Amino acid sequence: MPKEIADVVVVGAGNAAFCAALAAQEQGATVVMCEAAPEEESGGNSRFTAGSIRVVYNGIDDIKTLVPDLTPAEIETTDFGTYTADQFFDDMARVTQHRADPDLVELLITKSFDSLNWMRNKGVRFIPIYGRQAFKIDGRFKFWGGLTVEAVGGGPGLINMLTAAANKRAIDIRYATRGLDLLFDGNRVEGLRVREHGEVREYRAKSVVLACGGFEANPEWRTRYLGPGWDLAKVRGTRYNTGDGIRMALAVGASPCGNWSGCHAVQWEMNAPEFGDLAVGDQFQKHSYPFSILINATGKRFVDEGADFRNYTYAKYGRVVLQQPGQFAWQIFDQKVKHLQRDEYRIRQITKVTANTIEEFAQKLDGVNAAEFLKTIREFNAAVKTDVPFNPNIKDGRGTSGLAVDKSNWANTIDAPPFEGYAVTCGVTFTFGGLRINTEGEVLNTDYQPIRGLYAAGELVGGLFYFNYPGGTGLMSGTVFGRIAGTAAGRADKN
């Protein structure tokens, strides 16, 4: 038998992979990580994130545990509220229309706080997301939407801190090394065939943890599984997540699971490149749309921009934009709500028009029926319930009434120039369909039995997300299930 390269081989070097590697190492296993990307492009989608992580917390004391360097002034001026396990369960059930696997959801939620704390003990630092998840009212910040902490330095910071933690523990990270196939003797997985810096070789190991993402960067698979038109979506993150882990596992008999025709997709700068750009990160997204109205090429609104807090609608509205003629929309703001725009509205790489009169503005909205647009604005302004107070921190019920598509919250008349328009298309984040795992992170075969020696975590796990997704759950899923899979893989090596 050729010599093993390590006890555990982890495929990928994003958040789920690092958590798996650190957990396996904690069990005394030797670990090699193989990452398809060269070092400068490594870190997967995790590196493109803002690093925001959805975690259960029962008040300020839990936040202080996660963020020990919170200052007295921050504590004094902030209402962190709570995000209880019950709230997280409700959110997962509601947004996935009760389809999410109850066993996986239970683990995700009940292990979230403990797992984040575990990460902190490995050297990852967190801070409150003041910039994006709290509005200041009467001198006090109030957090909304269940998303309260982020990694210091966002996604790049998260990957740097995880890489440092892995290096400190002698975990061997092989960049420019793509996993090709699993070594499988019919009974158990015995390693991985890789292409390392252009050369094909075998990595023998006692266990393999697949943590190499979904198939969002593969236009052929997107069209095949998500449907026609999805080849036209922009990819928000890494170009390396082409479904390899899923393909390798299916080839040795793994059971497919979850919402294979579903994905996370957002409104994204219309002229963004085909794949994500690490220099821009997540800033091509345009997430202040609950305070705007969305207009398509026909000059009409087509979706309830204020149906819920941004965290609970943004992941499904990319699909809605993809379905519009020409696959684009314009987000329309006036000066009354401009101060509510997130930082991503102030980048250079943006398709933006402004005008001082609504008539001139209508002419500037490229590709839009100007006459219909002006009619839409008139009808919208007349339908706003101006007697209800506007409040961005709560679902304020200040909607419209009587329109073909009403806006449920945060409606304001559009009449304070200069008017601003931002062009968006669909940006796909990650795919929901993947592999079936059990609560130990083992990959199951089509008889629902564990494939010995094979584990999975992160985006390529199916069964958690259907139709939609609560913001910040992707990283938490990678952390919880990466830790579970790595722990089991590390322990299995001792048997």
Ligand SMILES: Cc1cc2nc3c(=O)[nH]c(=O)nc-3n(C[C@H](O)[C@H](O)[C@H](O)COP(=O)(O)OP(=O)(O)OC[C@H]3O[C@@H](n4cnc5c(N)ncnc54)[C@H](O)[C@@H]3O)c2cc1C
């Ligand atoms: C722009 C953007 C912003 C986001 N913001 C947030 C956020 O703020 N909070 C949040 O929770 N989620 C966010 N997400 C979603 C989040 O990125 C993912 O849910 C999460 O990072 C997935 O982690 P992962 O480890 O499974 O995958 P990834 O981080 O994508 O890691 C997969 C790794 O596998 C590697 N790989 C692929 N194929 C192979 C192969 N054959 N062999 C070896 N390596 C391979 C890739 O190079 C990559 O490094 C965002 C995503 C994007 C794109």
